[in-house]
Amino acid sequence: MKELVLPDQMAQRVHDLYTRMEAEYDRVASELHFGCEGCPDNCCDSHFQHHTYLEWAYLWKGLRELPVEKFEQVEQWAAAHVRECSRAESRGERPQVMCPLNEEGLCILYKHRMLVCRTHGVPASMQRPDGQVLRFPGCFRCQELVEKRGESEEDVPQVERTPLLRELVMMEDEFLSRRRHLYPKVKLTIAEMIIKGPPMVPLSFCERGCDDENCG
Ligand code: SF4
Ligand code: SF4
Numbered sequence: 632m633k634e635l636v637l638p639d640q641m642a643q644r645v646h647d648l649y650t651r652m653e654a655e656y657d658r659v660a661s662e663l664h665f666g667c668e669g670c671p672d673n674c675c676d677s678h679f680q681h682h683t684y685l686e687w688a689y690l691w692k693g694l695r696e697l698p699v700e701k702f703e704q705v706e707q708w709a710a711a712h713v714r715e716c717s718r719a720e721s722r723g724e725r726p727q728v729m730c731p732l733n734e735e736g737l738c739i740l741y742k743h744r745m746l747v748c749r750t751h752g753v754p755a756s757m758q759r760p761d762g763q764v765l766r767f768p769g770c771f772r773c774q775e776l777v778e779k780r781g782e783s784e785e786d787v788p789q790v791e792r793t794p795l796l797r798e799l800v801m802m803e804d805e806f807l808s809r810r811r812h813l814y815p816k817v818k819l820t821i822a823e824m825i826i827k828g829p830p831m832v833p834l835s836f837c838e839r840g841c842d843d844e845n846c847g
Contacts, residue, residue, distance in 0.1 A: 632831040637688040641806060645689045646742075648798055652749045655790045659753040662788040663780075665773050667752070674770065675733040678716065678726045679747045680818045684830045685803045686745050687817060691829040693743025701739070705731055705825060712822035731822050745821065746799065754789040757796065 637645075660666060681687065694702060708731035716726035732740045738748070754777060755767040766784055768774050777787050804811045815833060 632834055635684055635688055635806070635830040635832055637685070637692055637806070641685075641802065642689060642692055644802060645685060648795065648802070649746070649749060652746065652790075652795055655795070656749060656753055659755075659788045659790050663753065663773065663776050665753060665769075665776055670772055672770075672772075673729070673733070673736060674751055675730040675738065675748075676727050677751070678728070678820070679745075680820055681745050681747065681824065682817050683799065683803045684814065684817060685799070685806045687819070687824050687830045688806070690740070690743050690745065690821065690824055693740045694825065697739070705739070709822040709825035712820070713826055716820065716822070731825060750790060750792065754784075754787050755792050756789050757792040 694705070697705065712728050712731045715728045719726040719728070730738075732738055732744070738744050752770050753773055754769045757765045757767075759765060766789075768784075769777065780787065807814055813833075817830075819827070
């Protein structure tokens with residue numbers, strides 16, 4: 632199978648989008664006087680799955696920049712993470728296992744961390760394609776702050792995720808050569824993305840008569 636290589640120009644656009652997400656997060660956090668300092672929790676043990684080939688490829692771009700020994704260590708942590716999650720799931724529990732990219736409380740791939748890592752914490756809203764508005768209240772500490780302000784959920788400072796997510800989906804479509812609908816859905820944790828290796832063009836594309844002359 633052939634790797635889905637992320638061109639530099641598209642990696643730069645992912646970086647720009649992530650930067651704008653961060654700026655929005657910082658704006659809301661600042662308006663709420665909210666920060667993670669002194670928190671007894673560490674959200675990097677939350678169980679999240681990620682859904683785009685684009686973010687998967689961007690994560691791998693970062694992994695390839697790690698020194699070899701660090702990368703091998705991360706692979707081992709990722710394998711242990713997958714085993715521990717599957718043990719928790721077999722007990723019918725939601726896994727709560729520290730992300731394999733978190734070392735002593737810090738993200739070792741901070742520049743390449745995922746969208747979820749950049750938006751979790753502060754209140755946010757998002758409009759679904761059917762028009763329904765979803766609201767996310769933020770983490771437990773942020774909810775305490777918001778409660779004290781006594782504002783309605785519409786008035787509270789929040790990140791409007793819709794335009795940012797739309798842009799991500801459009802870039803994903805472009806990355807997948809406008810054939811997003813033909814690709815298997817991605818639903819992977821960071822650990823699983825590490826263990827699986829970088830994203831690949833599905834084999835079934837060749838069986839269907841792939842029109843990419845560079846397909847190898
Ligand atoms: S996002 Fe909230 S719960 Fe998570 S570390 Fe920050 S303050 Fe703590
Ligand atoms: S990628 Fe980084 S910020 Fe995101 S969960 Fe893992 S360690 Fe935390």
